[in-house]
Amino acid sequence: MRKPFVAGNWKMHGSKAMIASLINDLSRAWQQGDKVDVAVCPPFVYIDYVQRTLNNPAIKVGAQNMAAEPEYGAFTGEVSAPMLKEFDCRYVILGHSERRSLFGEDDDLIARKVEVALNARLTPILCVGETLEERDAGITEQVIERQLQAVIDRVGGDAFADIVVAYEPVWAIGTGKTASPEQAQAVHAFIRDKIRLLSAEAADDMIIQYGGSVKPGNAMELFSQPDIDGGLIGGASLVADDFLAICNAAATAKG
Ligand SMILES: O=C(CO)COP(=O)(O)O
Structure with missing residues (x-):
């Protein structure tokens, strides 16, 4: 049985005041850590503050990005895997569509980052997903396949037992448009089947998250799908109440 996993990608949001309130509320109210893994991914500068404010060991912390260079060096503005480890990060989001489209990150760079994260024992949350044009052109699966293949070529299929894949259709991110549970399930099954060709064990173990306008009102039907x-x-x-409702929906849907 896979343990469901819900993570919050705060993107470029937050302030000390907002985080103190949000993390206090989450720490107090989250009680289903035996059923669902939960993490928050703040901007880099707030990671230490979040760790020091957290008062609930069932809530883990992740980063939103990471350098492809494994150690230290002259890479202005970058943050390395060992730095994230030193601040007790468990996860790192890699290949988010905003990194791909706004900051020019390509499949090869993202695959290198996944390898660096795995070597540092950080769990990558590898984001994949198609744009609306790609969906309308009927090439959703080809796009997902290409994004996955770059990572497979670098780390192999077995490694997916230690990789979280997040399917995030670009057209559903921040738009209020969610993929229907059936649309999302179809892509999730496609992803799992692709990994199954390489490693049945990794396919059974790997966590595949859905992302894109998940709200308390639609979380339950999405998480009820077998491959989500x-x-x-x-x-x-x-928003503490919304995030908690979504985490609790995962516990109920998979319970
Ligand atoms: O990009 C996302 C998470 O990484 C999804 O964002 P929204 O939930 O705001 O649509």
């Missing part, structure tokens, strides 16, 4: 193992939550993860 949780969610990567943007906007709703900034």
Whole structure:
């Protein structure tokens, strides 16, 4: 049985005041850590503050990005895997569509980052997903396949037992448009089947999150799908009650 996993991607949001309130509320109210893994992914500068404010060992911390260079060096503005480890990060989001489209990150760079994260024993949350044009052109599966293949070529299929994949259709991110549970399930099954060709064990173990306008009102029907193992939550993860409702929905749907 896979343990569901819900993570909050705060993107470029937050302040000390907002985080103190959000993390205190989450720490107090989250009680289903035996059923669902939960993490929050703040901007780099707030990671230490979140760790020091957290008062609930069932809530873990992740980063939103990471350098492809494994150690230290002259890479202005970058943050390395060992730095994230030193601040007790468990996860790192890699290949988010905003990194791909706004900051020019390509499949090869993202695959290198996944390898660096795995070597540092950070769990990558590898984001994949198609744009609306690609969906309309009927090439959703080809796009997902290409994004996955770059990572497979670098780390192999077995490694997916230690990788979280987040399927985030670009057209559903921050738009209020969610993929229907059936649309999302079809892509999740496609992803799992692709990994199954390489490693049945990794396919059975791997967590595949759905991301894109997940809200308390639609979380339950999404998480009830057999291959949707949780969610990567943007906007709703900034509101304690909404994020908690989504985490609790994962516990109920998979319970
Ligand atoms: O990009 C996302 C999470 O990584 C999804 O964002 P929203 O939940 O705001 O649509």
